[in-house]
Amino acid sequence: MNIIRIHDIAEHEGEEVTLRGWVHKRTGKGKLAFLLIRDGSGFAQCVAFKGDLDEETFETISHIPQESSVIITGTIRKDDRAPGLPGGFELGVSALNVVQSAALDYPMALKEHGADFALDNRHFWIRMQSQWAILRIRATIISAVREWLDNNGFTLMDTPILTPAAAEGTTTLFETEYFDEGKAYLAQTGQLYNEANIFAFGKVYCFGPTFRAEKSKTRRHLTEFWMVEPEIAFCDLDELMEVEEQFVSHIVQRVLKENRPELESLGRDISALEKVEGSFPRISYDKAVEMIKEIQAETEDPEEKEFLEIEWGMDFGARHETVLTQQFEKPVFVYGYPTQVKAFYMEPMPGRPEACKSVDLLAPEGYGEIIGGSERMSDPDLLLQRLHEHGLPEESFKWYLELRKFGSVPHSGFGMGIERTVAWICGTDHIRETIPFPRTIKRVYP
């Protein structure tokens, strides 16, 4: 038996092959029956012609329920009109073995569903072509993340999930009892540990799930999301931006190379992604505020005008980021945010303590922040002061402050949210579709 994966179908034109998969869709008329089979690597049309098969096999194919698991054999033919992914080839059925005939009450018919229904049935929804395409692209993105970092001198350091204190604001902490030690918290970031790791390894990254008890329901927030966090010794803000643009360009270019059929099936504007290479525009927060003010002044819709209200010192909301990024074709760096809206550990701008050496990377086409990063604060006294201002317990940060005493160097790092990146690259509006089983404020099921 010549078992192949649908992904490789084009390499087998004219051969008799066997596919193992599931019936995604069945149609037919008279002497012809069509099965759209998916095997995890793709979707392929299989055509059964009554005259080629014994009566029982043709009857079985003509009535087989959606989702039945099958082993199906036949010859691969080129046909430009054949649906499927990658498509353009079909299998002329010569034999069928039904592994399990699926029950008839499959909840997920092949049509659009409401958000709640789809999420309640996420265990089935992931079988749909759009979800499958998004999650395949996610896997490529993660592979490209690791590939780029591993090939550019970064050492992987796994950082703890159970941590003693907040690092990214005390309002989004998930807490748990920790034996006799009191409370522990699910990690919001691995960054602080990586700031220790760089003094042993120079350039490091951690990559894992991070947790934030986000109280608001938005299209950009999950309570459990995956973040990759590189941290670099002897690196300032400008050098950090160079690393980020190379990193992001590599990721996008790999998806373009490996997942074109998936992108096309999602209706993604591929030409927009093709522009993501080379250097990205860099604008200061000050300039960004001016730009948003100009856009706001020209806006006629009163509701939008209100949303776009901005003064120096405010953090950007989703609408601000959207209108700003619509001005650019590539991801855009916004640096030098107000100190008061950022985390405690950011180095102040020289001579301008009200602004800090932070940089966010905002994705184009309105997708907004995908990366947050900064140069880290070097002065231990100022750090201590910031800890107090942020209401953070000094004793939990003793080790962190000590790093500034023994061989301290300018250093920088960033965190890229995988789900936000997947949403942008796939052109998906809602972050819930970018992870197999999303966790949001209203949902820990299934």
Ligand code: 4AD
């Ligand atoms: O900007 P953030 O909060 O930065 C940090 O956590 C730093 N410690 C990173 C670092 O410098 N090492 O988060 C980084 C990124 C955001 O840009 C966003 O992509 C993603 O993490 N992110 C979320 N994604 C989904 N749901 C949420 N609730 C997210 N919060 C942040």
Ligand code: MG
């Ligand atoms: Mg941020």
